[in-house]
Amino acid sequence: MTNNPISLPIIQKLIGFDTTSRESNLELIDYVQQYLAEFGIDTRLVHDEEGRKANLYATVGPTDRAGICLSGHTDVVPVDGQAWDSDPFEAMVKDGKIFGRGSADMKSFIAIALAFVPQLLDRGLKTPLHFAFSYDEEVGHLGAKRLVEVMREMPVKPAMCIVGEPTSLGVIIGHKGKKKVRVHVHGHEAHSSLTHEGVNAIEYAARLITFMQELARKWQKEGPFDEDCDVPFTTMQVGLISGGTAPNIVPKSCSFNMEIRHLPAVDPEVLFDEIRRHARDVIEPEMKSVAPDAGFEFEETPPNLALDTDPDEPVVAFVKRLAGQNKHGKVGFGTEAGLFQKRVGIPTVVCGPGDIAQAHKPNEFITLDQVRKGEEFMARLADYVCTETL
Numbered sequence: 001m002t003n004n005p006i007s008l009p010i011i012q013k014l015i016g017f018d019t020t021s022r023e024s025n026l027e028l029i030d031y032v033q034q035y036l037a038e039f040g041i042d043t044r045l046v047h048d049e050e051g052r053k054a055n056l057y058a059t060v061g062p063t064d065r066a067g068i069c070l071s072g073h074t075d076v077v078p079v080d081g082q083a084w085d086s087d088p089f090e091a092m093v094k095d096g097k098i099f100g101r102g103s104a105d106m107k108s109f110i111a112i113a114l115a116f117v118p119q120l121l122d123r124g125l126k127t128p129l130h131f132a133f134s135y136d137e138e139v140g141h142l143g144a145k146r147l148v149e150v151m152r153e154m155p156v157k158p159a160m161c162i163v164g165e166p167t168s169l170g171v172i173i174g175h176k177g178k179k180k181v182r183v184h185v186h187g188h189e190a191h192s193s194l195t196h197e198g199v200n201a202i203e204y205a206a207r208l209i210t211f212m213q214e215l216a217r218k219w220q221k222e223g224p225f226d227e228d229c230d231v232p233f234t235t236m237q238v239g240l241i242s243g244g245t246a247p248n249i250v251p252k253s254c255s256f257n258m259e260i261r262h263l264p265a266v267d268p269e270v271l272f273d274e275i276r277r278h279a280r281d282v283i284e285p286e287m288k289s290v291a292p293d294a295g296f297e298f299e300e301t302p303p304n305l306a307l308d309t310d311p312d313e314p315v316v317a318f319v320k321r322l323a324g325q326n327k328h329g330k331v332g333f334g335t336e337a338g339l340f341q342k343r344v345g346i347p348t349v350v351c352g353p354g355d356i357a358q359a360h361k362p363n364e365f366i367t368l369d370q371v372r373k374g375e376e377f378m379a380r381l382a383d384y385v386c387t388e389t390l
């Protein structure tokens with residue numbers, strides 16, 4: 001091959017680190033940190049609680065003013081049980097494609113950003129670029145959730161953010177958010193011949209689940225709707241349930257997991273509040289009339305935030321120009337973009353090379369053509385940051 005993309009060696013290097021979310025990402029982070037240090041760039045690491053993983057934040061160019069943040073996650077989904085034709089953690093270039101876990105989702109974007117560092121510094125930046133590389137995106141955005149708390153306190157915050165998830169360089173301004181709750185139903189145990197003396201936790205769980213199902217059907221029929229989303233209404237489901245000890249015992253406990261995948265403009269707390277109120281005001285009084293300590297307990301996990309960027313935000317037109325696009329859209333998959341937008345207040349879009357259809361699959365790949373288009377995107381961004389101030 002005559003004109004390989006300049007980022008190819010770094011793409012190969014990054015794919016070579018097995019950063020499956022359950023593993024540490026520190027070897028990759030260490031590599032990036034050393035690479036940047038060679039150019040005199042300081043990095044800030046934000047570790048997880050055990051110090052096994054880290055987010056990396058770095059600024060290329062002047063540190064006294066707001067710049068443009070390029071964000072990507074360093075972790076990848078597992079290859080367990082997938083039939084790969086090559087080693088998933090050794091990049092293979094074949095037929096105009098780079099095969100390897102993370103090639104599309106989303107190590108190529110990170111590699112392209114890194115590959116441009118030498119020429120950015122040679123030319124000199126008037127507007128800084130900030131790199132925000134996270135861990136554990138694939139398992140609940142855990143890394144970025146810690147990173148944004150640090151970014152909130154930074155004296156100089158990025159003025160805009162581009163999350164380089166694979167959109168084939170489409171400019172994405174919105175996606176759904178997800179709220180997950182584990183519901184514990186506390187009942188009262190009794191012999192199964194004495195049902196009136198017990199509080200059947202499974203049956204009361206079913207009552208609440210039925211209410212949720214009716215609510216979800218109402219959202220599907222009556223909206224609100226967002227026709228830019230592929231599933232244009234908010235959905236909800238129960239995906240896991242367990243309870244009871246024996247067929248002849250009135251069960252004292254039952255737990256289930258529910259999730260709400262809500263439209264960008266919908267507040268999931270308002271929706272969830274309706275469920276909580278129904279449990280408290282309609283179902284619980286009946287339970288407590290038999291056993292005062294019976295009732296519902298809601299264990300909420302930090303939500304995956306929706307992205308809901310106003311199409312009139314300057315970042316939208318700016319990134320369209322970089323990507324050579326004249327339209328924007330919304331996607332069905334979630335990203336860390338909502339965290340930057342909602343927790344730090346940075347106008348954010350999702351735009352990166354590669355196709356989400358190849359993500360998470362065996363023989364994941366990115367085409368060399370997409371990598372080149374990603375480099376063209378970066379070259380236009382480099383022209384901007386080396387000549388203009390925000």
Ligand SMILES: [Zn+2]
Nearest residue numbers: 073105106165
């Ligand atoms: Zn991803």
